[in-house]
Every structure is written in C-alpha cells, then in structure tokens.
Amino acid sequence: MRWIHRDSVITCDHDGRVGNRPSQHWVTVTGLPVLVDDDPEGREITACPNYGPTVKPCAKTLRVRVGYSDWLRVGGRRVVLSNLDGLTDGTPPGLVHHTVRDPRQGFLAADR
Numbered sequence: 001m002r003w004i005h006r007d008s009v010i011t012c013d014h015d016g017r018v019g020n021r022p023s024q025h026w027v028t029v030t031g032l033p034v035l036v037d038d039d040p041e042g043r044e045i046t047a048c049p050n051y052g053p054t055v056k057p058c059a060k061t062l063r064v065r066v067g068y069s070d071w072l073r074v075g076g077r078r079v080v081l082s083n084l085d086g087l088t089d090g091t092p093p094g095l096v097h098h099t100v101r102d103p104r105q106g107f108l109a110a111d112r
Helices: none
Strands: 009-012 061-074 077-088 097-102
Touching: none
Parallel strands: none
Antiparallel strands: 009 097, 061 077, 077 097
16 A cells, blocks of 8 residues: 555545545655644545536545555644545435545655
8 A cells, every 4th residue: 555645546436536635744655744643534535526416526535444554644634645535425325435536756655
C-alpha cells in the first residue's frame, strides 16, 4: 500500500473527484504533504455524474472505514494508505464509496 498525499487521486464510485486538503505540511512524499487521519473525511466531491430526479450526486465524503495505517503516524495521527475506503453522501445511501484511484507516487509504501 502506498502513502497518500495531496495530489493522489481519490474518487467516488461514479468517478467524481475528491478535493484533498492535508492538515499537516511537515511530512511530504515527492514534495507533497502526506494525508493523515481524518483528512479524507468531509471533503468536497466535484463532477460526480450520478444525478437525476430522484438521485443525489456525491458531494461530500463521509467517515473512512479502512485506509489508516495501524503503525505509521505523523504528529500522532495515522497516515492514509492506498487501501482507503469510505462512504459518500450520494445515492443510494450507504452504498457509494470513495477510494484511491491513483496514489500518484511509487516511492513510499507500507504494509499497514
């Protein structure tokens, strides 16, 4: 699993793009700040094509279910890894996920 940073591509199941916003800036990979525990939560999702009269497009990420390192921490907060998986606020409720499409770095990996 790769460490996730500001420019890693995280998308909803419909290919809407999650806006990454790192909360720390002192640990970087390829010069970009690493994401840590709860950075991927509550983030805006843009360009989700899932819409219609009774369909809500994904607009925000919800709680992460997996994807935080068990061992690696920055400032006491767990590092985000490429196995990230959480839900979005899109329809159908409780079934649409956000995941890492491309870590955008191949240098730094972790087992968990």
